Amino acid sequence: MSNDAVLHGDAVVLPHSGVHHGEHHEHHHHETFITKYVFSQDHKMIAKQFLITGMVWAVIGGLMSVLFRLQLGYPDATFPWLEDILGKWAKGGRISAEAYYALVTTHGTVLVFFVLTAGLSGTFANFLIPLQVGARDMASPMMNMLSYWFFLAASVVMLSSIFVETGPFSGGWTAYPPLSALGDASPGSKTGMDLWLTSMALFVVSQLLAGINYISTVLNLRTKGMSMTRLPLTIWALFFTAVLGLLSFPVLFSGFILLIFDRNFGTSFYLSDIFIASTNKALPNEGGSAILYQHLFWFLGHPEVYIILLPAMGMVSEILSTNARKPIFGYMAMIGSLFAIAILAFLVWAHHMFVTGLNPFLGSIFVLLTLLIAVPSAIKVFNWLTTLWRGNIRFTPGMLFAIGFVSLFISGGLTGIWLGNSALDIHLHDTYFVIAHFHIVMGVASMFGMFAGIYHWYPKMYGRYMNNTLGYIHFWLTMIGAYLIFWPMHYEGLAGMPRRYYDYSVWESFKQFAELNKFISTVVIIVFAVQLLFLFNFFYSIFKGRKVTTLNPWGSTTLEWTTPIHPGHGNWVGEIPEVHRWAYDYGKDGQEFIPQTQPVGEHESHH
Amino acid sequence: MSMFFTIAVIVLVFLIIFQIAKASEYVSVLKGEEKSRKQQNKVNGFLMVGFLVLGLIGVYVCNKMLYGKTLLPHGSASVQGEKVDSMLWVTLIVTGVVFIITQIILFWFAYKYQENDKRKAFYFPHNNTMEVVWTVIPAIALTVLVVIGLRNWFAFTSDAPKNALQVEVTGKQFGWIFRYAGKDKEFGKKYFRNIDEANSNLLGQIWDDSKNFDDVVVTQTMYIVKDKPVKLIIGSRDVVHDVGLPHFRLKMDAVPGTPTTLWFTPKYTTKEMKEKTGNPNFQYEISCDQMCGNGHYSMKGIIEVVTQAEFDLWMAKQKPNYYAAFPDKDPANQQPATPAAKDSASTAKAPAATEKVKM
Structure with a gap:
């Protein structure tokens, strides 16, 4: 399906240039439908494959959140149509607890890994790295292609897990053992969990193939004159993202391997002292530690947050600067703060584990390191704000989402200061405060970064524009909706309302929020509908959007806008342009913008 | 039936929005794309400041409606929890001030510096003093929060009193x-x-x-x-x-x-x-x-x-x-009785x- 949709996107493709420099071959190699749209090795097509697969997952994952929000908002109501679509999972029109937990778990897994990791950095790393560093393709186009197909395989396995009889995995996206290790403790931990682990293992392979490719491309395939400090911030962000992924996904994988052993081969890495009431049996395992898994998981799990966030930060920096018609403020500080965040990302994982019985002294170290991250984050925010100051701002839909990103990043980032402090986390841990925090700062903010990127680079991807008016409606309703959904959740969290509860009505301490939950669920449905509007805009514009008529529609300095409107495989016709300056000469010496390819003039001022 | 009706309404609303959006594209072609782009820019600039004002009012209203429903107004029911509450207030003040200032700056700048033919963007790539200042200030503020936090943390995780x-x-x-x-x-x-x-x-x-x-x-x-x-x-x-x-x-x-x-x-x-x-x-x-x-x-x-x-x-x-x-070991069952x-x-x-x- 993903490929059908982009089928005629590049209806008019300019003659291809070969991969050899300089020589201009007409149709150097013949492309069939299969090599062009299905097993394509062109980074731009692979990017679109990632994007559209990610969108399919975003719809599935989003729809799941709508379903479980129905249960949270209207716990007493019955919806007969739910039984029609979910069958035994919604007997009598009410989602069962089992189905609720399966939905929550799959929503989390899919959104974090398939949408915001594969869909976001998969799309934009693939699309932007060769175009912005000035390369004809990735260092290894073949591995790049494999990376997509491993992702698709992971997707198929994950999707199939929804249809097994005992249901998909339902123990939360973090999959803590023993719950995830014992089928007798939860039906979702039977076949569903096997499929979940298989899918995630395939996904890790996909991420590693992709990451190593991104890194080697950025390091080795930059065009002449493109020194590291002339790279656009998008590339820096994507580079750090790839490094994070490459170093942390293998650790997650090792955690999963041990879990597979515990599940299937009778080992006791994570299991000890367990008596299962449903079978009335004590398990033979002794000596394992359930906490070990949490360490291994969060050693990826925390960098994962930045794997999701950094690409969005990079794109937002680029889009803010382009549309404010001003250089990004503090370019070197932006790189420095990305670097600091990337390093610190590896040193804070245990802040997810303050209340696991972690040694308090160790906990205090993690408090310090966690709150340290606020410093580079603050630098980034102040730099973005200063970039807007005395600019000449054009509100393209991409720009709106970039500004929205900054707003959400501030809101969600500040609550990180609450949760990173163990003495507050001891009250707020695993409550709705956490839900509000990470949805705003990681979920919605990164989604905004992704939207910004899609709107901004759509003309380059498809040679057409998306409809602006729909873009504006999409932005404003999503922005308002996102705050209406997640802002009030902070209050639920302050009351200690735990996350992952199917029903709050029997809880004297939490049932006062029934009205609020109804309100939030209603907004969720509207916001989801608005996203369908975006999808419609996206697919409609591929075929019918306004055509791009100029090479550089946003007046941007970076290299991707020097390629033809419909770049073929190899990107540039003829030689790859040489770069003479950094990516942010906007408004310099009274000029609107100076492309990176323009040599430095004799009388040009220094900055 | 109501399900069908709801879907019909949603589809209809979609169609209307789409038609408006499509029409606005044609209008902009007729009017001149540059001119209509500038108009849209003004509208969005206005919405930026509108969002800021309504958003801040919304934050206030939300607090008024929901604060009473949290467990905070009654105070903590444990001695240790009082420290959580007091720290929560300190953190709220620090982050709240930053939140309000930065959000106001963000949306105000977006409104104020929206595209205008008379203005030229100011070429301002970096300024070391400013960057040092806003590295140091957050660092100090966070140090304070870390110190208060850890003092409480060690109090919470200390050994329980002997008489507990x-x-x-x-x-x-x-x-x-x-x-x-x-x-x-x-x-x-x-x-x-x-x-x-x-x-x-x-x-x-x-x-x-x-x-x-x-x-x-x-x-x-x-x-x-x-x-x-x-x-x-x-x-x-x-x-x-x-x-x-x-x-x-x-x-x-x-x-x-x-x-x-x-x-x-x-x-x-x-x-x-x-x-x-x-x-x-x-x-x-x-x-x-x-x-x-x-x-x-x-x-x-x-x-x-x-x-x-x-x-x-x-x-x-x-x-x-x-x-x-x-x-049988229960003294209550030990009374002499027949087996x-x-x-x-x-x-x-x-x-x-x-x-x-x-x-």
Whole structure:
């Protein structure tokens, strides 16, 4: 399906240039439908494959959140149509607890890994790295292609897990053992969990193939004159993202391997002292530690947050600067703060584990390191704000989402200061405060970064524009909706309302929020509908959007806008342009913008 | 039918929005794309400042509506929790000020510096002084928060006072089991393979250990004493659970195989809290805060905070679990009786005991 949709996107493709420099071959190699749209090795097509697969997952994952929000908002109501679509999972029109937990778990897994990791950095790393560093393709186009197909395989396995009889995995996206290790403790931990682990293992392979490719491309395939400090911030962000992924996904994988052993081969890495009431049996395992898994998981799990966030930060920096018609403020500080965040990302994982019985002294170290991250984050925010100051701002839909990103990043980032402090986390841990925090700062903010990127680079991807008016409606309703959904959740969290509860009505301490939950669920449905509007805009514009008529529609300095409107495989016709300056000469010496390819003039001022 | 109707309405709304959007594209072609782009820019610039104003009002209204529903207005029910609350306020002030200033700047700049033919963007790539200032200020603010936080953290995680009441809390799918050490103030040993629900041995107490003879095991409701520190020794029988104590502002995971501890001093009895909150149904609830299976949401425990006198009275009524497991050892069953009668007494007792613990 993903490929059908982009089928005629590049209806008019300019003659291809070969991969050899300089020589201009007409149709150097013949492309069939299969090599062009299905097993394509062109980074731009692979990017679109990632994007559209990610969108399919975003719809599935989003729809799941709508379903479980129905249960949270209207716990007493019955919806007969739910039984029609979910069958035994919604007997009598009410989602069962089992189905609720399966939905929550799959929503989390899919959104974090398939949408915001594969869909976001998969799309934009693939699309932007060769175009912005000035390369004809990735260092290894073949591995790049494999990376997509491993992702698709992971997707198929994950999707199939929804249809097994005992249901998909339902123990939360973090999959803590023993719950995830014992089928007798939860039906979702039977076949569903096997499929979940298989899918995630395939996904890790996909991420590693992709990451190593991104890194080697950025390091080795930059065009002449493109020194590291002339790279656009998008590339820096994507580079750090790839490094994070490459170093942390293998650790997650090792955690999963041990879990597979515990599940299937009778080992006791994570299991000890367990008596299962449903079978009335004590398990033979002794000596394992359930906490070990949490360490291994969060050693990826925390960098994962930045794997999701950094690409969005990079794109937002680029889009803010382009549309404010001003250089990004503090370019070197932006790189420095990305670097600091990337390093610190590896040193804070245990802040997810303050209340696991972690040694308090160790906990205090993690408090310090966690709150340290606020410093580079603050630098980034102040730099973005200063970039807007005395600019000449054009509100393209991409720009709106970039500004929205900054707003959400501030809101969600500040609550990180609450949760990173163990003495507050001891009250707020695993409550709705956490839900509000990470949805705003990681979920919605990164989604905004992704939207910004899609709107901004759509003309380059498809040679057409998306409809602006729909873009504006999409932005404003999503922005308002996102705050209406997640802002009030902070209050639920302050009351200690735990996350992952199917029903709050029997809880004297939490049932006062029934009205609020109804309100939030209603907004969720509207916001989801608005996203369908975006999808419609996206697919409609591929075929019918306004055509791009100029090479550089946003007046941007970076290299991707020097390629033809419909770049073929190899990107540039003829030689790859040489770069003479950094990516942010906007408004310099009274000029609107100076492309990176323009040599430095004799009388040009220094900055 | 209503379902069909709803879908029809949604589709219709979509179509209308789409038609408007399409039309606006044609209009912009007619009007000149540059001109209509500038108009759209003005509209969005205005919306930016509109969003800011309405957003800040929204924050205020939201607070007014929801603050009363949080547990904060009644204050913390534990001495330790007061520190959580006070730190929460300090953090709120620091982050709140930053939030308001930065959001105002963001949307105000977006509005003020929207595209204007008369203005040229100011080429301003970097300024070291500014960058140093806004690196140092957050660093100082965070240091303050870290210092306050860690001082409290070490207070929370310090050793419990010697006189603390000790309660062993064990999570299982899906409920809580509490054990009191009894007169000897020491818990007997336990081993998970000895767990035998049919014979009232929920925790796997080792009956060879005489310290177990006076240990009291109850489920559902835990009794603790006002103003007396209580130390919870937390464990789990199956998967990871979490002892969530929202009113006391504390929580700690229950991990199988690895005991954890948590101590606090309750400030108000349940009765006092009923008056304080004006809610006659008030209960201190233990919520499981770690996903533990399909019954996670129903894993509720109750804490009854009582005075020392009430506690002693309650404790006097409890029978050691040993007697539930071995009814013939129960002094209450030791009256001279015919063997047959003794037998029937013990069989009658056993189901009652299991019923009690199954709660």
